[in-house]
Amino acid sequence: MxxxxxxxxxxxxxxxxxxxxxxxxxxxxxxxxxxxxTAVANDLNLIPIQVRKDFEYTRLSGKPKIGYNLELLIEAIEYILGWNKMSNAVIAGVGNLGKALLSYQGFKNYGLDIIAGIDQDKKKHGKEVAGRKVYPPEQIGVLVKENKIGIGIITVPAESAQLMADLFVKNGITALWNFAPVRLNVPADVVVQNENLASSLAVLSQRIKQQKEK
Amino acid sequence: MxxxxxxxxxxxxxxxxxxxxxxxxxxxxxxxxxxxxTAVANDLNLIPIQVRKDFEYTRLSGKPKIGYNLELLIEAIEYILGWNKMSNAVIAGVGNLGKALLSYQGFKNYGLDIIAGIDQDKKKHGKEVAGRKVYPPEQIGVLVKENKIGIGIITVPAESAQLMADLFVKNGITALWNFAPVRLNVPADVVVQNENLASSLAVLSQRIKQQKEK
Structure with a gap:
């Protein structure tokens, strides 16, 4: 492939x-x-030409009047998504959002296994959330080495996010999924995916206005 | 403005x-x-030309060597974002993610006030999360009327999301913020902002691969 x-x-x-x-x-x-x-487009509420164009990236061809071989298509998409390989992650910040992510079993289907939580709060250390233990930040190095952690997820408050990012990077993590509403400073070889709810809210609020002005 | x-x-x-x-x-x-x-770009880790282009949408002009009047700039950006007007919202699905959103005080700064939760679980009815009461789905109509709810937030599991969307729309809500990993079918005058963590994870996983292949 x-x-x-x-x-x-x-x-x-x-x-x-x-x-x-x-x-x-x-x-x-x-x-x-x-x-x-056409069937995919119908069921997913998309236009058929969009689906056709998207499927072209799999380099598979559908048979006329029959369509795509389902198994090959799934395999190609999983390859594109990288979900045929699991990545281990730890999550820094075991508040409500951190707990939500730790408890979400669905990530395993997407090739992501969050294996532990990190929190500064001593009361949380040793406790479990959805079967995953919570450790102090000093444990990150050991966790990374023992579990081949590839991704650090940041759900701490904005003011601690850069500190956590630095700690992750220092311990060899090269991919960060950042839920804190700040822009992180990281070396060029570190990938950051920002998840900013305020930005999404801005887009929603703008679209509501446009709708009203129509 | x-x-x-x-x-x-x-x-x-x-x-x-x-x-x-x-x-x-x-x-x-x-x-x-x-x-x-230049100062904004430096502190937010952006390139100056980007900031200049973005600020042009405020229709304000900066003075050479002095810059923008801060108060006017904030006012213009808040106007663009619609954060000078508050929107009331209710959240359907008071699980971990729902609780995280209910507890996040920061949304008020962004013009959003989540005033109540909705959940099918009888044990949760009448309980409070971060000072917001949880009601059964049948109460949506009353909540919408009494509190001028503009936004429905959906954090229920995928299989219940369309049902909740239908219920919101039936009760006059025209803006949905959807955290369930499904595409919602709604009338054309309803705005949906999708928040799909699996999609973000796909982008992150892809970017990690590209980084490795470099």
Whole structure:
């Protein structure tokens, strides 16, 4: 499957891939073998041309009037998403949001296993959330080494986020998923995916206004 | 401030606005009166030309060598973001994620007040999370009428999300903030902002791969 040029896939397509993957797997369970882009578009509330263009990135071709081979399509999408390989993660900040992420079993389907929590609060140390233990920040080094941690998830308050990012980077983590509403300063070889709820809220609030002004 | 054409503002600019707003307010507290785009760019880890382009949407002009009047800039950005008007919201699904959102006090700074929770679990009814009461789904109509609810937030599991969306829409809510990993079917006059963590994870996982392949 090395002919797939993953670097060329546009972000909007990439963002739709998890939905395709889940949907196609639900068909697979029903014993379906071939699927048409029209059916996918209908069921996922997209336009068929969009689905066709997205599927082109898998480098597979659908058979006319029959569609795509379901198993090959799932395999190609999982390859694109990297969900055929698991990544271990730890989460820094075991507040409500941290607990929500720790408790969300669904991430395993997406190749992510959050194996532990990190928190400064001594009362939380040694306790478990959804079967995952909470450790003090000083333990990050040991956790990373023993569990091949690839991703650090940051759910601490804004004012502690940079400190946690520095600590993760110092311990060899090169991918951060940042839920704190701040822009992190990291070395060039570290990837940061920002999850900013205030930004999303800004987009929503703007779209509400546009709707009213129509 | 009606000369600002809010519809023309690109989404990436809009997404940076909350960070500008928070940052500028932190300067304002320090008694600063003028701010330069170079200073903003430095402190927020952006390139100056980007900040200049973003600030152009406020229709204000900075004075050469002095910069922008801080108060006018904050006012214009808040107008763009709609944070000078509060929106009331209710949240459907008081699990870990729902609790995290209910407990996050920061939304008030962004013009959003989540005034109540909705959950099917009878054990949760009448209980409070962060001072907000949890009601059964049948109460949505009354809540909407009594509190001028503009936004419905959906944090229920995927399989119940469409049902909750239908219930919100039936009760006159025209803006949904959807955290469930499904595409909602809603009438054309309803605005949906999707918050899909699986999609973000897909983007992160892809970027990690690209980094490794470099």
């Amino acid at each position: 090395t002919q797939i040029d993953r670097q060329s896939i546009p972000v909007p397509t990439l963002r739709r891939m998890p939905a395709y993957c889940n949907y196609l797997k639900s068909l697979s369970v029903k014993g379906i073998v071939y699927v048409s882009t | 009606t000369q600002i054409d809010r519809q023309s503002i690109p989404v990436p600019t809009l997404r940076r606005m909350p960070a500008y707003c928070n940052y500028l307010k932190s300067l304002s507290v320090k008694g600063i009166v003028y701010v330069s785009t």
